[in-house]
Amino acid sequence: MEFTDLIAPQKYNLTSEIDRFNSDRIALRWENESGEKRTVTYHELITKGKQFANVLNKLGIKKGDKIMTIVPRIIDAYIIYLGALRAGIAVIPGSELLRSGDISFRINQGQAKAIITYKDFTDQVDHIEEQMTSLQYKISVAGDTDGWLSMNALMDGASDVYSTVDTDKDDMAFLTYTSGTSGTPKGVVHTHAWAYAHLRIAPKKWLNIKEGDTVWATAGPGWQKWIWSPFLSVLGKGVTGLVYFGRFHPEKQLQLLQDYKVNVLCCTPTEYRLMSKVDHLKEYDLSNLHTACSAGEALNRGVIDIFKNTFDIQLKDGYGQTESTLLIGTLVGKDVRIGSMGQPILNEFITIIDEDGNPVPEGVVGNIAVRRDFPALFKTYYQEPERYQAAVLGDYFLTGDRASRDADNYFWFQGRRDDVIISSGYTIGPTEVEDALLKHEAVKDCAVVAKPDTIRGNIVKAFVVLKDGYTADPSLIPQLQKFVKQQTAPYKYPRAIEFVSDLPKTVSGKIMRSKLRELELRRAGEKQGK
Numbered sequence: 001m002e003f004t005d006l007i008a009p010q011k012y013n014l015t016s017e018i019d020r021f022n023s024d025r026i027a028l029r030w031e032n033e034s035g036e037k038r039t040v041t042y043h044e045l046i047t048k049g050k051q052f053a054n055v056l057n058k059l060g061i062k063k064g065d066k067i068m069t070i071v072p073r074i075i076d077a078y079i080i081y082l083g084a085l086r087a088g089i090a091v092i093p094g095s096e097l098l099r100s101g102d103i104s105f106r107i108n109q110g111q112a113k114a115i116i117t118y119k120d121f122t123d124q125v126d127h128i129e130e131q132m133t134s135l136q137y138k139i140s141v142a143g144d145t146d147g148w149l150s151m152n153a154l155m156d157g158a159s160d161v162y163s164t165v166d167t168d169k170d171d172m173a174f175l176t177y178t179s180g181t182s183g184t185p186k187g188v189v190h191t192h193a194w195a196y197a198h199l200r201i202a203p204k205k206w207l208n209i210k211e212g213d214t215v216w217a218t219a220g221p222g223w224q225k226w227i228w229s230p231f232l233s234v235l236g237k238g239v240t241g242l243v244y245f246g247r248f249h250p251e252k253q254l255q256l257l258q259d260y261k262v263n264v265l266c267c268t269p270t271e272y273r274l275m276s277k278v279d280h281l282k283e284y285d286l287s288n289l290h291t292a293c294s295a296g297e298a299l300n301r302g303v304i305d306i307f308k309n310t311f312d313i314q315l316k317d318g319y320g321q322t323e324s325t326l327l328i329g330t331l332v333g334k335d336v337r338i339g340s341m342g343q344p345i346l347n348e349f350i351t352i353i354d355e356d357g358n359p360v361p362e363g364v365v366g367n368i369a370v371r372r373d374f375p376a377l378f379k380t381y382y383q384e385p386e387r388y389q390a391a392v393l394g395d396y397f398l399t400g401d402r403a404s405r406d407a408d409n410y411f412w413f414q415g416r417r418d419d420v421i422i423s424s425g426y427t428i429g430p431t432e433v434e435d436a437l438l439k440h441e442a443v444k445d446c447a448v449v450a451k452p453d454t455i456r457g458n459i460v461k462a463f464v465v466l467k468d469g470y471t472a473d474p475s476l477i478p479q480l481q482k483f484v485k486q487q488t489a490p491y492k493y494p495r496a497i498e499f500v501s502d503l504p505k506t507v508s509g510k511i512m513r514s515k516l517r518e519l520e521l522r523r524a525g526e527k528q529g530k
Contacts, residue, residue: 033246052083063088095222179429187382296425
């Protein structure tokens with residue numbers, strides 16, 4: 001693959017990739033927890049998207065504007081994205097796990113003109129107390145909500161004739177927020193050109209999507225990984241996507257893989273771990289599965305062996321970020337090296353450098369870095385160029401992770417350069433959890449780090465110093481956990497809390513999270529050694 005193959009035409013809208021398949025070809029097979037099923041063709045999906053583009057324009061939302069959406073794994077999610085992007089409107093993805101404060105921050109910082117929310121999630125928006133001066137419309141999806149416009153009603157009678165807006169390749173398509181080690185979440189700006197490059201990398205070099213495949217990528221809308229795979233990699237390749245709207249159960253996931261004869265699976269290591277523990281695993285028929293990929297955190301050897309021995313399926317690791325596409329992974333046609341992250345998708349753009357910006361020799365640990373002219377790298381952090389510059393070293397953007405490489409350019413993960421926690425595929429900034437805990441009347445000080453966990457890879461652990469007059473009683477732990485769930489997205493809450501008398505700090509008073517991480521790693525090692 002040449003560099004020029006990844007460069008989009010100057011005038012480009014990513015929906016043109018999907019329009020190529022405008023036919024009765026099946027785009028999505030949808031099923032929910034109750035067993036209801038729907039099948040949607042490419043023509044139906046594209047037509048509905050055009051209707052929604054007209055809906056947005058009629059409300060006065062036009063090219064260059066932004067909308068936020070909080071919608072789960074339903075067909076409407078695809079319609080919303082297709083309609084907005086066709087109209088040149090950027091989408092701010094939002095998870096249903098976000099709380100009022102998370103939502104208002106994204107609306108205000110992202111200057112969203114509308115929020116489009118699934119009917120069951122509207123309460124969090126209605127409870128927002130902050131002023132949201134940019135917000136003009138609230139639209140309820142899949143049902144009516146008092147005080148909200150109804151997507152169903154707006155779509156009823158809307159024209160399905162729409163000429164795609166003349167967008168430039170550098171126009172914003174997505175504004176996705178990601179956690180950082182300090183401060184507020186960062187708004188990652190992806191252009192239409194990013195989608196062009198992504199489509200020519202991940203589906204071919206990693207997911208191994210082939211004509212006629214059924215692809216199940218389990219990520220939910222609201223996450224950049226949904227844009228990566230269920231949305232772009234499926235629809236941009238004209239194959240059929242499986243969408244399941246229901247709670248995760250490993251037995252159900254295996255049954256769906258069998259029933260829908262899935263050819264490509266992409267899910268988190270946690271999902272693979274839990275599936276591997278299912279009794280009578282051999283009774284499931286996964287013979288149609290030719291590719292099984294994993295991203296979000298490292299896979300462990302035991303799970304890899306179980307899938308290989310049971311189904312003759314080699315689980316493939318993948319590494320990327322909200323800021324990029326797939327950067328490193330077990331690539332199509334390449335040997336698997338257990339424990340390795342895999343190889344860079346393009347050697348000339350992804351490397352390992354030292355603190356001076358120089359590539360390191362094989363076997364030496366350094367910073368995973370991406371050349372800044374890589375076409376599938378984000379443009380900047382929205383309205384915060386200084387945060388982008390802080391992650392730049394010379395010609396490279398630093399991912400924040402460290403690794404070494406061997407003679408064959410396989411990368412071997414060594415840990416985070418910073419304090420970000422990755423748990424069950426979720427990226428969690430410790431500051432967000434600490435800020436929530438510090439609002440509790442009993443908490444004087446706290447520090448949050450990753451604690452190794454056999455199922456989730458890591459869990460969030462909080463070391464808490466209590467105020468005078470409060471006792472380190474075990475009954476206080478669930479109270480603090482519940483409090484954090486009310487303050488921020490529930491997946492961020494500390495699954496483990498330890499009360500301490502003080503925290504390790506530098507002379508200037510900065511908490512040394514590294515010391516606490518080392519403590520947890522040492523404890524995990526001692527536990528395994530027993």
